[in-house]
Amino acid sequence: QSVVELALSFLRGELPDERVAREEQELHDAAEWRKAVLAKPEAERTRRDQMVLSGGSFLLSIGDFSYYDWERLSITDDHQSFWPPSPLREPFHSLFQSSPDEALRLLRELCNHAMTAWQQLHRYSYERRGTPIPLELTFPWGSQRFWGTDREYLWFRSMWAPKAIACGFMALEEWCFAELARNRPIDELIQQVVEGNECIAILGIASVIALHSET
Numbered sequence: 001q002s003v004v005e006l007a008l009s010f011l012r013g014e015l016p017d018e019r020v021a022r023e024e025q026e027l028h029d030a031a032e033w034r035k036a037v038l039a040k041p042e043a044e045r046t047r048r049d050q051m052v053l054s055g056g057s058f059l060l061s062i063g064d065f066s067y068y069d070w071e072r073l074s075i076t077d078d079h080q081s082f083w084p085p086s087p088l089r090e091p092f093h094s095l096f097q098s099s100p101d102e103a104l105r106l107l108r109e110l111c112n113h114a115m116t117a118w119q120q121l122h123r124y125s126y127e128r129r130g131t132p133i134p135l136e137l138t139f140p141w142g143s144q145r146f147w148g149t150d151r152e153y154l155w156f157r158s159m160w161a162p163k164a165i166a167c168g169f170m171a172l173e174e175w176c177f178a179e180l181a182r183n184r185p186i187d188e189l190i191q192q193v194v195e196g197n198e199c200i201a202i203l204g205i206a207s208v209i210a211l212h213s214e215t
Helices: 002-011 016-039 047-054 067-072 092-098 100-121 150-157 163-181 186-194 201-214
Strands: 135-139 142-146
Touching: 002 100, 016 047, 016 100, 067 100, 092 100, 092 163, 100 163, 150 163, 150 201, 163 186, 163 201, 186 201
Parallel strands: none
Antiparallel strands: 135 142
């Protein structure tokens, strides 16, 4: 649990709504500071005050999201820990061996965080404006909503996924095959993997499990 919490604290980055709120607050604070400096007699202004005034007007662009934000989806990428994607990347590899429930929790939390970012980005993107519509499916354990398009669906093949999530899906697939080799009931395995995960890519793993069990 401690490993998962540490990983989540590092990997889950600022969501788009949080970034916009922070930038708006920073812009407000800067404007208030500038106003306070201007209210001071010139003789009382410090060197720092002069620097504030010499900075000119504040033209900070709020919510200026780019292609990279769509690629990362608020999942931290240090360009080292999860590249190239591999099922052997830690902590997924060890977690699936020693504590699969925690491994699944880590992947589920990352997927759900990324899909929350994906939904929020639609509110700020000029290229992808619109309201995302979830896919709702009914399972024996209840109904679930899944978010994403065909692009996000292919995350389970590590295509176009944030790098940490790509590694998680690769490790998950290997673990599922090992569970099937132990004659794990397929319905039970699919529920354990799918339940609670809001990313459409998890359905790709469920399909792989079903197809593998038929061969």
